[in-house]
Amino acid sequence: MNQTQQKSFPVTWDQFHRDSRALAWRLQALGPFDALVAITRGGLVPAAIVARELNIRVVESVAVKSYDHQSQSGIKVLKPIAPELLETARNGGKILIVDDLVDTGATARVVRDMLPGAHFATVYAKPKGREMVDTFITEVSQDTWIFFPWDLDVAYVPPISGGTD
Ligand SMILES: O=P(O)(O)OC[C@H]1O[C@H](OP(=O)(O)OP(=O)(O)O)[C@H](O)[C@@H]1O
Numbered sequence: 125m126n127q128t129q130q131k132s133f134p135v136t137w138d139q140f141h142r143d144s145r146a147l148a149w150r151l152q153a154l155g156p157f158d159a160l161v162a163i164t165r166g167g168l169v170p171a172a173i174v175a176r177e178l179n180i181r182v183v184e185s186v187a188v189k190s191y192d193h194q195s196q197s198g199i200k201v202l203k204p205i206a207p208e209l210l211e212t213a214r215n216g217g218k219i220l221i222v223d224d225l226v227d228t229g230a231t232a233r234v235v236r237d238m239l240p241g242a243h244f245a246t247v248y249a250k251p252k253g254r255e256m257v258d259t260f261i262t263e264v265s266q267d268t269w270i271f272f273p274w275d276l277d278v279a280y281v282p283p284i285s286g287g288t289d
Pocket residue numbers: 125163164165166167188189190191192223224225226227228229230231232253
């Protein structure tokens with residue numbers, strides 16, 4: 125989304141761990157996977173959790189940047205997938221791609237093109253990008269901005285009544 129979102133969906137560490145584990149449970153039936161590719165940076169945390177649960181030892185990263193804060197800019201590949209991993213995929217290896225979320229699907233499309241046969245998994249999905257994902261856990265509406273625990277801090281919230289006492 126290019127404009128500031130109307131709704132917010134803040135996610136705590138506990139919730140993110142739980143949702144990432146739920147993703148691993150769902151993926152277990154589809155494995156075993158020979159390697160995992162995490163889309164940095166957001167995919168790194170769910171990738172660590174999924175790799176631990178599914179005992180995937182080979183973890184590669186691909187760096188794709190599409191947002192500055194909440195504004196979408198052009199997609200840039202800042203670090204491509206290592207040639208050894210592409211070779212594994214070409215030789216029939218089963219590759220799992222993990223990201224934290226799919227929004228418009230633009231990031232997913234770019235990485236899918238790099239690894240056409242891979243399984244693409246995210247923890248969260250918005251309607252526009254849902255078609256790009258093979259497995260996800262929770263769907264949120266397109267006008268929702270998801271706030272991840274690594275982007276949040278504990279802060280004072282004024283009372284619902286608006287009063288100060
Ligand atoms: O479906 P899309 O519209 O492409 O949006 C989804 C992507 O946007 C975010 O990454 P971002 O580019 O903000 O970088 P980050 O992972 O480093 O936060 C998120 O982690 C996904 O990778």
